[in-house]
Amino acid sequence: MVAVDLGGTRMKCGLVAADGAVLHRETRPTPRAASDERGGGRVVLEALLETVVELSQKATADGHRVRAIGVVVPGVIDAEHGTVGAENLEWVATPVLAELKAAISDDVPIVLAHDVRAGGYAELRQGALAGTTNSMFLPLGTGIAAAMIVDGSLVSGDGYAGELGHSKFIYGDAAELCACGQWGCLETVASAAALARRYTARTGRTVDGAREVMELLAAGDPDAEQVWQDALAALVDALVLYTTLVAPTKIAIGGGLVGAGETLLQPLREGVHARLTFQREPEIVAAVLGEEAGMLGAAQMAWDRADEEGRA
């Protein structure tokens, strides 16, 4: 499988064998949509098509047969029309699937998937959520979104489901305006971006991302401690609510923040345990596939599609 995880700044690419082994991996820069005078994110689409074509050629040159292509995008996918809307790529109903089909001469199945859901699918099939039928993959990165596994299936909700990061867990005067236009979203206090922004807002001191806030926290900085406690409290609220509504047996936390390890996971476990009463308590673990989850999920979904079409 040819697999590409198109991010806002980088494309994580791979050639993946049927057994999930990564035969080749590379990272390419994603061109900035705003840098293109033509608009409409055309420059991003062209870079994606070029990457997919070159990877397919490389696979063939290396003696492999391309069975399927999986592309993961950070936006809302209209599955019926094969179009994608992605604000930071300047894509508006962009016909990504049709363009990919036109660029690939062969009759190879192409799967277009949402980045977080693809990551969740990889964790479900070969990672931390393997064997579960009700679970959640929750990457805490620049943003926050959830991949929901419910009654054995990855939830799509026509492409709209899983926006736990834009659910309200901060009430009253403490609620901050989110980039999405709502107030008090989980993302405003618990994303990696929020940790850095909120530390700077409290102290006036610029920091090098969440990583520096975590270093300050380890060094006993009281402002870092407060920002961290706010994030943990909101995350506990979010995990308790998700558990009450959807009843997962396991929650895998991913994204950059899970680099904090038990500093993050242990308070989440304790906080959730203390709050639940009648609910089934989920196991809270670190995701295991790291930054490659999206790319591996794209490959897995592509493989499943090829498999289905082969059987049909």
Next chain:
Amino acid sequence: MVAVDLGGTRMKCGLVAADGAVLHRETRPTPRAASDERGGGRVVLEALLETVVELSQKATADGHRVRAIGVVVPGVIDAEHGTVGAENLEWVATPVLAELKAAISDDVPIVLAHDVRAGGYAELRQGALAGTTNSMFLPLGTGIAAAMIVDGSLVSGDGYAGELGHSKFIYGDAAELCACGQWGCLETVASAAALARRYTARTGRTVDGAREVMELLAAGDPDAEQVWQDALAALVDALVLYTTLVAPTKIAIGGGLVGAGETLLQPLREGVHARLTFQREPEIVAAVLGEEAGMLGAAQMAWDRADEEGRA
């Protein structure tokens, strides 16, 4: 189909034809579990078995063939073992399915289902949610629970999913202790029971349930107005969160409170509309099957089971 919706105070029973037509309906009292010295809710189980046997006999006497039996219970069903836990019936891992099978001599398929999920299934198959693939049935009665329809299926979560009524939407000093042991649950402000309790707590005046609070509201009583506004605000929070996480296209409100009609629905629609930004906006409507939803859902599920077994 023989269908019984076992409630805490009443059993709503019916004989339902394959086309959904109700051939016979009756209501029987549910004996109080606490009235039985033997304990374990034995008296409730015996009443249920007697009812199912008598309805089956009536169906046969009326010249019908009993194809399947559907029983709906207000508790957590362990589908693997056919046991039910229901606090207010004093059932703890009670082997309801095995007892029903023993009581019914014929080899008729028996389906055991959760009351709110059965109601949601009826609304999905023949009611307000017909034709939807992502939607929610939310009865506001003595308690509050949701039947979630996600990607075309009714969600079970091993029997635990849908507890929106026990999700926290009241934060800070305003959060009240819920019967479930958590603080600030939706049920503490927005159930029919909560409206009456909170009105009495504010005014010291005993009222005849939510119905009287609604009459006081219509008459311009300021305390009723405050209690009602608190309920609406929490319901808007709950509907917005559900929409953000699960992306329904339609939400059907049921239960006793929906008797308030547009007094309830219009502010919910306006509140949700004002709050959503990037999400897909759901249609908010009244459920249509009323108090028979659970019984009709039991019949529908029983019919589907008979149909499956007939095909297999």
